[in-house]
Amino acid sequence: MKVPFIDLQRAHAPLKEELIEAFSRTIDHGGYCLGPDVDAFEAGFAEEQHVAGCVGVGSGTEALHLIALAMGVGPGDEVVVPAFTFIASAWFAQYVGAKVVFADVDSNTFTVTRGSIEKVVTDKTKAIVVTHLFGQAADMEPIMAFAMERGIKVVEDAAQAHLAQYKGRYVGDIGDAAAFSFYPTKNLGGLGEGGAVTSRDSALLEQIRILRAHGSKERYLNHFVGYNNRMEGLQAAALNVKLPHLRGKTARRQRIARGYLGGISNKDIQLPMPTRYGESVYHMFTIRHPERDRLKAYLAEQGIGSDIVYPYPLHLQPCFSFLGYREGDFPVAEEVAKTCLSLPIVPELTDEEIDYVIKALNAFA
Structure with missing residues (x-):
């Protein structure tokens, strides 16, 4: 698939x-x-x-x-x-x-x-x-x-x-x-x-x-x-x-996200947990994994698209080198950039496709 x-x-x-x-x-x-x-x-x-x-x-x-x-x-x-x-x-x-x-x-x-x-x-x-x-x-x-x-x-x-x-x-x-x-x-x-x-x-x-x-x-x-x-x-x-169509498509994104949150059980995957103050509209469903690049390659082998959004924190971008920031200045941003991976969540995806993604993630070791 x-x-x-x-x-x-x-x-x-x-x-x-x-x-x-x-x-x-x-x-x-x-x-x-x-x-x-x-x-x-x-x-x-x-x-x-x-x-x-x-x-x-x-x-x-x-x-x-x-x-x-x-x-x-x-x-x-x-x-x-x-x-x-x-x-x-x-x-x-x-x-x-x-x-x-x-x-x-x-x-x-x-x-x-x-x-x-x-x-x-x-x-x-x-x-x-x-x-x-x-x-x-x-x-x-x-x-x-x-x-x-x-x-x-x-x-x-x-x-x-x-x-x-x-x-x-x-x-x-x-x-x-x-x-x-x-x-x-x-x-x-x-x-x-x-x-x-x-x-x-x-x-x-x-x-x-x-x-x-x-x-x-x-x-x-x-x-x-x-x-x-x-x-x-x-x-x-x-x-x-x-x-x-925006409200209907937003609701579909949120349903897909709930499917991911309820279905992904791989202990090495950190999920974006909902907050107490409002539910995301899930422009992206971004997980974290310590071997992000290997996971991305594995998903590609399974026919599943994913993307790294974003691979570089802004303070380490070459265009901002004149500001004098260094690696270690913002440890959370740096760690997220190294471990984040965004999964498919567009509202046009079918339930079968989402189930396939969940199964593939849970089988990754």
């Missing part, structure tokens, strides 16, 4: 005709950069994610960049970022000339904690980027309390956390602002790049709208140095087709 790690053709085949019809409508009305499809998506996603407001942009990375600009983060400021996450989380600081300061992560959730943040915050800290990694919300309440005490902005990197909740509250509406990604492999993915900023701060969202369109409030009158970060109409059209 072949079990793919990700199969976008399988995901899109049932929606192909509906997607083509949506693209045809976009071609007819001609709203290719922003336009009615983007307007509809911003309203629909805000409602689905239970956030106060949403602004569509070109990617999740652009969303983080524009948030940094709108918050006034810049040279002389420091931004705390998880040491274990996708590198775009750290571009938040780099793009605006601020300094990245890394923090270690929790060994189960792979997210930063108040304790890890407190160890690295200084008087120069302007913002904290909290990544809800692999669909698991970070423990936000202690982080928000600490940030409010210190007057520090909190940015949620929710690129992998569509519909994730924290104590009954949806992510994207907890920090001062949040960035979402709609890259094709995300839980809600387009057919190319796409992103959004959400916030309760209407003034910040208005600033994002201006910045994403060349700093212009009206055509050919530019009030700020701006950027071309507009969401494309065709991407919004695709997302509008897929948005109504």
